[in-house]
Amino acid sequence: MDFVRAKDVAEAIAAKAERPDAEFLAGGTDLMVAVNLDDHRPQSVIGLRHVAELQQMDDTRIGAGVTWDRLERAPQRALAQAARTVGSPQIRAAGTIGGNVGTASPAGDGLAWIAALDAGIEVASVERGRRIVPWAEFFVGVKRTSLAADEMITAVVLPDEQIEAQEFAKVGSRNTMVISTVSCVVARVGSGYRVALGSVAPTPMRAFQAEEMLNDETSPSPAAIAEFGRLVAAEVRPITDHRSTEAYRRHAAGVLAGRLLERCLSS
Amino acid sequence: MTVSLTINGDQHTSTAAGWESLLSVMRDEIGLRGSKDACDQGECGSCSVVLDGTLVCSCLIMIGDCEDASITTVEGLAGSGALHAVQEALLDEGGVQCGFCTPGFVVAGAHLLEANPHPTEDEIREALSGNICRCTGYGGILRALELLSNAPSGGDA
Numbered sequence: 001m002d003f004v005r006a007k008d009v010a011e012a013i014a015a016k017a018e019r020p021d022a023e024f025l026a027g028g029t030d031l032m033v034a035v036n037l038d039d040h041r042p043q044s045v046i047g048l049r050h051v052a053e054l055q056q057m058d059d060t061r062i063g064a065g066v067t068w069d070r071l072e073r074a075p076q077r078a079l080a081q082a083a084r085t086v087g088s089p090q091i092r093a094a095g096t097i098g099g100n101v102g103t104a105s106p107a108g109d110g111l112a113w114i115a116a117l118d119a120g121i122e123v124a125s126v127e128r129g130r131r132i133v134p135w136a137e138f139f140v141g142v143k144r145t146s147l148a149a150d151e152m153i154t155a156v157v158l159p160d161e162q163i164e165a166q167e168f169a170k171v172g173s174r175n176t177m178v179i180s181t182v183s184c185v186v187a188r189v190g191s192g193y194r195v196a197l198g199s200v201a202p203t204p205m206r207a208f209q210a211e212e213m214l215n216d217e218t219s220p221s222p223a224a225i226a227e228f229g230r231l232v233a234a235e236v237r238p239i240t241d242h243r244s245t246e247a248y249r250r251h252a253a254g255v256l257a258g259r260l261l262e263r264c265l266s267s
Numbered sequence: 268m269t270v271s272l273t274i275n276g277d278q279h280t281s282t283a284a285g286w287e288s289l290l291s292v293m294r295d296e297i298g299l300r301g302s303k304d305a306c307d308q309g310e311c312g313s314c315s316v317v318l319d320g321t322l323v324c325s326c327l328i329m330i331g332d333c334e335d336a337s338i339t340t341v342e343g344l345a346g347s348g349a350l351h352a353v354q355e356a357l358l359d360e361g362g363v364q365c366g367f368c369t370p371g372f373v374v375a376g377a378h379l380l381e382a383n384p385h386p387t388e389d390e391i392r393e394a395l396s397g398n399i400c401r402c403t404g405y406g407g408i409l410r411a412l413e414l415l416s417n418a419p420s421g422g423d424a
Contacts, residue, residue, distance in 0.1 A: 001268060001284055001285035001286050001331060002268075002285075003268060003285045003329075003331035003332070005334060007330070020370070025329055025331075025332060027327070027329045028328060028329055029309055029327055029328070032288060032325070032327040032328070032329060033307070033308045033309070034307075035286050035288070036288060036307035036326060036327070037307055039309060040284050040286075041284075041286055042285075045285065045286070045329065045331055045332075046330075047332045049332060087309065087310075087397070088309070088310075088396055088397025088398075089311065089375075089394060089397045090309060090312060090315060090322055090323050090375075090397040091309050091321060091327075091391070091394060091397065093321045093323055094309075094321075094323050094327060094328075128279070133292070176396060177310060177396075177397075185279070185299045191273060210417065256399060
C-alpha cells in the first residue's frame, strides 16, 4: 500500500491529483472500520493527521481536521452538544468533523448542525483551487457527496449571520455510544427560525415548511409550537431499517423539533 | 511498506501492509498481546493505547499512519516486577473478573490519573465511558479509581 503523509493542504491535493483513487485518512473511525469489518483494502492513502491548517478553528471556520473532543468545547452551542454525543472519549479524540462530512452518513452527528446554520463545505484541488460548496449541493445521497475525485475537504465555513439561539438533540436506542435514530437542530437566526434533521432522509435536511410557518410568529404560542412539530413530522422522509421504523422516526422528529424550539425560545 | 515507531520506549519496525491496524501489528507482528482485539470498530475500548499523548482505540489506527509515532500500551505501564497503581487498585477492589477488558481500563485509568490525579466520580465515569466490561464489573473498577483519587498522592500512588 502507498501511504502519503501530507504536511500541508498543497501536498495533500497534489498527491490526490496524482492518485484519484487515493483515500483520505483523518481519525480513521470510518475507514478502519471498513478495513476491519468489510475487508476493505485501500491501495493508496493520504494521511491528514499532520496537516496543521486542518486543525484550526475560529468563530466562522472549522478546519476539517478538528476532532470532536475539541468541538465539545466549541463556542457554537449546538455543535458542542452534537460533539458530546459522538461515540466515546477514544472516538471523539480521533474522529473529525471533516470525516463526518466526507462519510456523509445520514446519521452523521454534525450534519444537521451544518444544515441548520447554512454552512458551506470548503474544498480544495490543484486544478480549481479552493471553493465553497453549499451544504445542500454537497450532500447528494446516502454516503454520497459532490466532492470531485481530485478534491479534498478543508473546512466547514459558516455564513456571517447573527445566531440568537441554537440547540441540538438526538434520539437513539441508548444514551451514549449510539448512532442516532433522529437528530435535530433548531436555531434562531436573526428574526427567523431554522430546523434541520439527520437520519430521516438520504441526506441532512431542512424542514422549510415548518420554518416558514414559524417565521410569521414573533412569539410562538404553545399552539404554534405544536403546529411546528407537526409540520416537521410531516416533512421528514424517513425509512424503516434495522435501527428504527419510519413511523417512530417521524414522531420523534416532531417531538425533538418542538422541544428544541422551546429551548431556543427560553434561552 | 516499512514503518518505524516507538512502543513503550522501544523502537520497532513493521513491514505489515499499510492498511493493517496498529492493534493487529502489535499483537501479530510485534508480539505485544496485552491490548485485546474484540469489536474491531472502536466501540469496546479493549484495545486502548496512548498514541502521541492521546487515548485512542488501536484497532482504528492505520499502521501506515504510525511513522515516528510514540505509543504506550498496557505492557508499558507496569515496571519490571511491579504492577502499576491502577492494576494494584483493580486487584484490591475486585475490579477484575474475566480480565478481557482490563488492559483497556488500565490504560484509560492511568491516562486519566496522569492528567488529573484527583478526579471526581463523574470525571472517572466520563474517562472510562469508552471502555466496556461485560462481567458487570463497573462497581469495582470505579472503586479502584476512586481509591487512587482519594489517596494523598492521588494517581501518582
